[in-house]
Amino acid sequence: MSLVQITHHDEFIYKILEKPPPEPPKTPRYESKLERQLKETKIPQLKRTFGYAETPLKPPEQFLKKGEGIGQQSKKSDHKCLASGNLPPVPKRPPPGKEPEKPKVNFKVLNIKKVIKAKAKPVEPRLVDTRNGHIKKIKGSGEVPEYCLRQDFGQVPEYLMKRNRRIQKQLEKIKQAEENKESLCKLITEEERLKLLEDLKHNWQLMQKAFLQLPMLTDTIPKILKKTKMEQELRQLEKDIALIESNPFIYIYD
The missing domain is CATH 1.10.287 (Helix Hairpins)
Structure with missing residues (x-):
């Protein structure tokens, strides 16, 4: 077994490890061109107040005269009438001359004749029931029989006759169904x-x-x-x- 003794070395642990990839650069933040223009053209309006404490009045010599007020604005229209060749011709003016004579009518004589032929207005029957001359109309007062003299007095109304006919038809249908009914x-x-x-x-x-x-x-x-x-x-x-x-x-x- 052999031993290796290293007395000098230049190794560095941070150089051995791989470096992480660099982060990509961030995209620039969006800025509106219009906002920049508004900031450049904006003029600060300073020294503003809430207005006068009391509204100053005009002197009497400066009163409102005719035609100086705010009138109603006329409505303007862009419509244009385009004339076409299919329009009828303008009628010609009649030639100058004497107007036809109107027949002369005597309205007085006509009115007299109408009055003579006209019938007199019928006198409405009235009743005086007090010594002070209080007058009331007889028609509708109940003093004279009127309802019993009507043509349909004492007759069955039409709606009841229709109802009776409808009930009679239903009864006939029920009777016919019972006759044709089979025995249970x-x-x-x-x-x-x-x-x-x-x-x-x-x-x-x-x-x-x-x-x-x-x-x-x-x-x-x-x-x-x-x-x-x-x-x-x-x-x-x-x-x-x-x-x-x-x-x-x-x-x-x-």
Whole structure:
């Protein structure tokens, strides 16, 4: 085994390790050109106040004269009427001459004739009911019968006649439907009757078997209720069996 003794060396640990790559340069921050121009052209307005403490008034000689106020501005329009060749020609003025003579009418004579032929205005019947001359109209006062003299007095109104006709049509439809209605009563065949009797007897046997399996001692309420219920069902089955055996024709309703 050989030993190597190093007495002098120029190694440096920070030079042995690889240096990390340099960071990329950052992009310059965005600055608006308009903002720079505004800052250059901006003029500070100093020494501003809130205004006068009291608004100064004009002297009396400077009163508002006609036409000096703020008038309504006229609306200007850019519309231009473009004349085309399809417009009709301008009508010519009639030649100068004498105007046609108008017929002379005597309006006084006409008015007199109209008044003579006109009928007199009918006098409205009125009633004086006090000594001071209080006048009221007879029409609508209730003193003279008016409602009973109407043409439709005592007649059935039209809306009631329409309602009665509508009800009559509905009744006729119901009556017709009942007449054409099929009978709900149906006679069962002999095979169905025997099959029903056989099923009832089978149910009675099963119920009788379950009833005989009940305990003899009924010392609790549930036992008593169960036994009573089964006895009622057995009696009902016996009645149904006897009814079907005694009646060969049986009708049922759907």
